[in-house]
Amino acid sequence: MLVLxxxxxxxxxRSDDYCHTVEGELVQLPVLDSxxxxxxxxxxxxxxxxxxxxxxxxxATLRAAIGDSVDLHLAVARLLGEGTxxxxxxxQLSPRESSPREMSLATMTVGLS
Numbered sequence: 001m002l003v004l005x006x007x008x009x010x011x012x013x014r015s016d017d018y019c020h021t022v023e024g025e026l027v028q029l030p031v032l033d034s035x036x037x038x039x040x041x042x043x044x045x046x047x048x049x050x051x052x053x054x055x056x057x058x059x060a061t062l063r064a065a066i067g068d069s070v071d072l073h074l075a076v077a078r079l080l081g082e083g084t085x086x087x088x089x090x091x092q093l094s095p096r097e098s099s100p101r102e103m104s105l106a107t108m109t110v111g112l113s
Contacts (some may be wrong), residue, residue: 002077003062004029006040007051010085010096020045024053026062029069029076030088037088041065049096052077052084 006021021027021040027050028039037046063070076093080086085096 001057001059001062002052002054002074002082003057004038004050004073004077004086005053005055006038006047007049007085009051010049010087013096014048014087017048019047019049021047024055026057026065028066029073029093035088038086048087050086052080052082052086054082 004027006019006023006025006027008019008023011017011019018037020043021038022043025040025042027047028041030036030038037048038050039046059070059074062074066073076086080095086093087096088094
């Protein structure tokens with residue numbers, strides 16, 4: 001299933017990047033427009049980047065871990081596709097321009113509110 005997980009890919013592209021999560025752990029989408037970080041579900045720590053990955057998890061387990069935002073989480077992952085690195089800037093979720101997977105959707109943004 002395509003989901004969002006913590007990554008160090010493209011870390012350092014921005015001077016204020018950070019990754020205190022465990023590489024590959026499931027992440028929660030930012031809660032507020034002003035949030036810049038994704039939070040790891042296992043570590044409860046933040047990162048400024050995540051990546052769409054295909055991992056072996058069923059929807060019921062994911063729903064239990066993520067809660068009410070699981071539908072948005074899955075929709076974002078399906079829309080952007082495996083390998084896309086994401087960031088949030090100014091309340092918008094968007095692919096990183098230097099993501100290993102160049103996309104025609106590079107200018108697409110999803111409002112978090």
